[in-house]
Amino acid sequence: MSQLALPYWMESSEKVQARWKLARVLGLTLGTTGISVVFNYLGRDFFNALAAKDQAKFSEMLIKYLGAIVAGIPVFVFRDYYQSLLAVEWREWMTRRFTSDYLSGTSYYNLASSGTVDNPDQRISSDVRNFTDAALALNITLLSAVVDLVSFSGILYSIYPPLFLALLTYSVGGTGLSYLIGKRLVGLNFNQEAREADFRYGLVRVRENAESIAFYGGEESESRLLGNRLSGAISNLLELLKASRNLAFFTSFYRFLIQLLPAAVIAPLYFKGDIEFGVINQSTSAFNHILGDVSLVVYQFESLAGFSAIIDRLGQFREILEDDGGTAASLSSSKEAPALDKGNDSPGTAKLTNGVATISVVETDVGNTGGDTLLTVQDLTLIVPGGTSSNPLLISALDLTVRRRSSVLIMGPSGAGKTSLLRAVAGLWRSGSGTIRCPARGSGLFFVPQRPYMVLGTLREQLLYPTWTTVVSGPGVSGAAEFTVVGTGRHNGKPQLPLPDDGHLVAALQRAQLQGLLERVAGDLDCQADWAAMLSLGEQQRLAFARLLLARPDLVLMDESTSALDTENESRLYQALRDQGITYVSVGHRPTLVRYHEEVLQLHGGGAWTLHAASEAKLDLLGAF
Numbered sequence: 216m217s218q219l220a221l222p223y224w225m226e227s228s229e230k231v232q233a234r235w236k237l238a239r240v241l242g243l244t245l246g247t248t249g250i251s252v253v254f255n256y257l258g259r260d261f262f263n264a265l266a267a268k269d270q271a272k273f274s275e276m277l278i279k280y281l282g283a284i285v286a287g288i289p290v291f292v293f294r295d296y297y298q299s300l301l302a303v304e305w306r307e308w309m310t311r312r313f314t315s316d317y318l319s320g321t322s323y324y325n326l327a328s329s330g331t332v333d334n335p336d337q338r339i340s341s342d343v344r345n346f347t348d349a350a351l352a353l354n355i356t357l358l359s360a361v362v363d364l365v366s367f368s369g370i371l372y373s374i375y376p377p378l379f380l381a382l383l384t385y386s387v388g389g390t391g392l393s394y395l396i397g398k399r400l401v402g403l404n405f406n407q408e409a410r411e412a413d414f415r416y417g418l419v420r421v422r423e424n425a426e427s428i429a430f431y432g433g434e435e436s437e438s439r440l441l442g443n444r445l446s447g448a449i450s451n452l453l454e455l456l457k458a459s460r461n462l463a464f465f466t467s468f469y470r471f472l473i474q475l476l477p478a479a480v481i482a483p484l485y486f487k488g489d490i491e492f493g494v495i496n497q498s499t500s501a502f503n504h505i506l507g508d509v510s511l512v513v514y515q516f517e518s519l520a521g522f523s524a525i526i527d528r529l530g531q532f533r534e535i536l537e538d539d540g541g542t543a544a545s546l547s548s549s550k551e552a553p554a555l556d557k558g559n560d561s562p563g564t565a566k567l568t569n570g571v572a573t574i575s576v577v578e579t580d581v582g583n584t585g586g587d588t589l590l591t592v593q594d595l596t597l598i599v600p601g602g603t604s605s606n607p608l609l610i611s612a613l614d615l616t617v618r619r620r621s622s623v624l625i626m627g628p629s630g631a632g633k634t635s636l637l638r639a640v641a642g643l644w645r646s647g648s649g650t651i652r653c654p655a656r657g658s659g660l661f662f663v664p665q666r667p668y669m670v671l672g673t674l675r676e677q678l679l680y681p682t683w684t685t686v687v688s689g690p691g692v693s694g695a696a697e698f699t700v701v702g703t704g705r706h707n708g709k710p711q712l713p714l715p716d717d718g719h720l721v722a723a724l725q726r727a728q729l730q731g732l733l734e735r736v737a738g739d740l741d742c743q744a745d746w747a748a749m750l751s752l753g754e755q756q757r758l759a760f761a762r763l764l765l766a767r768p769d770l771v772l773m774d775e776s777t778s779a780l781d782t783e784n785e786s787r788l789y790q791a792l793r794d795q796g797i798t799y800v801s802v803g804h805r806p807t808l809v810r811y812h813e814e815v816l817q818l819h820g821g822g823a824w825t826l827h828a829a830s831e832a833k834l835d836l837l838g839a840f
């Protein structure tokens with residue numbers, strides 16, 4: 216809990232302001248307790264005047280009571296307002312921190328491919344919000360409970376000490392019982408968060424893959440799948456309702472008895488004439504206050520159970536992010552990887568020495584210095600990750616050098632490990648051994664993945680991604696958000712690329728054979744659309760090429776990035792790369808690709824590979840496809 220809560224108050228840049236704001240909320244909370252004590256005395260005198268049929272005193276008390284309400288209410292309202300405001304600011308800070316840790320290194324990729332944490336999106340969006348709301352509310356309630364306890368205990372004790380003892384017994388017994396009845400709620404709340412998020416994610420996937428599902432005619436199975444997820448959420452919710460119902464039986468009895476208990480204890484004193492009528496009202500009010508304080512667990516059990524589930528979910532997420540951040544950071548270290556003992560195991564498997572072996576990716580600044588060798592792969596052995604010692608061996612002892620302005624085509628049967636080799640160069644997979652030397656991404660190295668990724672936003676944003684980023688600079692005059700394009704500093708150590716103007720963007724679209732798209736949007740680069748849904752796969756691949764031409768890297772690694780294009784478009788795109796002097800490594804199946812490359816690396820599966828000049832390989836390969 217403290218590891219989640221403290222950083223905002225102890226480490227953030229706004230910690231001093233945050234503490235002042237907290238002090239303001241605490242001050243107002245103390246004010247509300249003071250006002251409650253005043254109401255307690257006013258109530259006593261009010262009812263005494265009523266019982267004594269003293270009309271003048273009654274009118275005076277009525278005016279005082281009304282005055283106290285008018286003066287007191289703003290304190291209650293502002294306490295709640297400033298508390299909510301502080302919770303929002305805390306939430307924003309925490310959410311930004313989680314988001315940046317999630318996106319630092321390759322944590323999001325590792326989490327997505329390993330599936331170690333369910334629904335990280337939900338943890339970042341709603342769990343953080345619930346955490347800050349509840350943490351603030353519960354702590355402030357706790358503080359006001361302590362202050363209330365001190366203030367009203369004195370009143371109650373001075374009225375009749377046995378009443379105070381009755382209250383202590385009642386509240387301690389109630390707290391213990393409510394814990395016993397309600398403890399199941401913690402686990403049920405935890406599951407509910409996860410199952411609701413699973414269901415929502417299922418719906419999001421239908422929207423994202425609408426066309427594929429429609430072609431498959433998969434509506435029925437999607438509907439069954441969603442139905443299953445909904446049933447999971449509903450059955451847990453029903454359990455949750457039952458557990459809440461059982462708890463509610465107890466808490467309702469507990470609450471209603473309070474109305475009678477103090478009057479029942481104190482009534483004999485009133486009958487004997489030892490106390491006035493107003494004191495009964497005063498003691499009930501004080502009793503209620505203290506009971507509310509010492510029965511926090513009883514009243515707030517459901518919130519506490521939900522809060523505890525959220526702490527578990529966020530705590531687990533933070534630990535995994537920290538752990539993953541550590542491993543991601545080590546990716547760029549140039550330490551030699553532990554040796555891999557290939558031994559005499561059965562073909563296609565490899566044994567790990569001491570259970571650990573990693574590929575070492577060393578970032579070079581060859582992109583900045585203009586050196587001749589852009590990529591060196593040295594004695595690389597690559598295994599499918601997964602934590603077992605018998606995972607398939609994809610590549611064994613590969614040596615490969617890619618020089619400036621040269622080109623390599625990686626071919627091989629499906630599943631042989633072509634994309635995995637690119638994953639290793641990108642530092643996404645490290646299971647295996649060997650060393651890879653290449654420029655850093657954003658400093659001369661660029662990847663074009665197998666599935667073109669269209670960002671949310673305008674056509675301009677598609678083209679600038681990921682070398683330049685747009686930031687929202689606040690609502691514009693029209694009320695719409697204004698966007699500013701900024702360089703991201705991705706070109707570490709390399710002079711920043713100037714931001715391409717409209718002319719450059721249009722030229723890149725033309726070189727990527729996308730004049731038609733420009734006409735469709737009437738030349739408006741700031742046109743917004745759901746590009747992934749609107750553009751064909753081939754158009755998306757051409758857009759990815761336009762991005763690449765604008766980013767002007769020294770070396771690009773492309774994964775089947777022309778698979779959806781006709782041969783004429785393919786030929787023009789490769790020509791554009793050569794014209795810009797970009798060195799490229801492509802992964803692909805099509806024999807027509809061979810003619811655009813100097814060397815062909817063929818992966819045969821089970822670790823085997825061959826490397827030859829394209830001119831020698833051409834005939835064999837054409838025959839093979």
Ligand SMILES: Nc1ncnc2c1ncn2[C@@H]1O[C@H](COP(=O)(O)OP(=O)(O)OP(=O)(O)O)[C@@H](O)[C@H]1O
Nearest residue numbers: 328599600601609628629630631632633634635636
């Ligand atoms: N996240 C993952 N976890 C475990 N195994 C994986 C993962 N991703 C891929 N694999 C496995 O690794 C092997 C190599 O995959 P890879 O994507 O490199 O194949 P490929 O040669 O590029 O195939 P294709 O030509 O079909 O794209 C495959 O057997 C695949 O199932």
